[in-house]
Amino acid sequence: MSGLLAGKRILVTGVLTDASIAFHAAKLAQEEGAEVILTGFGRLSLVQRIARRLPKEAPVIELDVQNREHLDTLAERVAEHLGEGVPLDGLVHSIAFAPQDALGGNFLQTEWESVSTAFEVSAYSLKSVTMALLPLLAPEDGSVEGRGASVVGLDFDAQVAWPKYDWMGVAKAALESTSRYLARDLGHQNIRCNLIAAGPLKSMAAKSIPGFEQLADVWDARAPIGWELTDPEPAGRGIVALLSDWFPKTTGEIVHVDGGVHMMGA
Structure with a gap:
């Protein structure tokens, strides 16, 4: 088998x-030789239906990142699909949520309960899911030696304040910091942690952001190499690259896949 991820086992959330x-990250990972497992939240039957659209149908595991039992049993449930003693080579963290009152221009009025939910689901879960899977990413029997594992999270550039994005933008800033601290503390176990900061896409998540079109208009006007709101593949390719062995010493990094908007001035 050939491909960037030949022989690797990858868990893709979200x-x-x-x-x-x-x-698209899961699809490309399979095309590059990886075995993929998915997680789903809520409507598992929908995720299972989507899993059948992959080149090879992937198993689906239920995961609510606010459910302690789900996190405590995650490694065991993933291991059932990997096989005894088989490590996990990569994790794709694509989990984010903010209550409606934390978005859409309501920044000054949002209560802590909604803010804390946005932080727990969108930022802290990068740490909680990674640690839940640590027994598979860095097995205590030493099988991690010479192998390494990669954690890749999905970001939306948090260097600036975006229209309507409000507390989700703050949560993404927390995600970026969380990734750096994970990179610091897990590096000695040969686990890399990086983020892909993608431009906006017309996805299910985008539909939950009031004023999304206003945000998307920025890319139409400012992306020097262009940006397609309906094409998730460039971001998926970035994820696959960071999961691969081609970035063995890259960690704590944010790779922008946004048509270049992040570096443009006024």
Whole structure:
């Protein structure tokens, strides 16, 4: 078998529709030789239906990142699909949520309860899911030696304040910091942690952001190499690259896949 991810086992979270970046990351990972497992939240039957649209149908595991039992049993449930003693080589974190009152221009009025939910689901879960899977990413028997594992999260550039994005933007800033601290603390176990900062896409998640079109208009006007709002594949390719062995010493990094908007001035 050939391919960037030949022989690797990857867990991809956050697949909801075949228009999502997570779906395209899973599809490309399979095409590059990886075995893929998906997680789903809520409507598992929908995720299972989407899983059948992959080149090879992938198993689906239920995961609510706010459910302690789900996190405590995650490694065991993933291991059932990997086989005894088989490590996990990569994790794709594509999980984010903010209540409606934390978005859409309501920044000054949002209560802590909604803010804390956005932080827990969108930022802290990068740490909680990674640690839940640590027994598979860095097995205590030493089988990690010479192998390494990669954690890749999905970001939306948090260097600036975006229209309507409000507390989700702050949560993404927390995600970026969380990734750096994970990179620091897990590096000695040969686990890399990086983020892909993708431009906006017309996905299920985008539909939940009031004023999304206003945000998307920025890319139409400012992306020097252009940006297609309906094409998740460039971001999926970035994820696959970071999961691969081609970036063995890259960690704590944010790779922008946004048509270049992040570096443009006024």
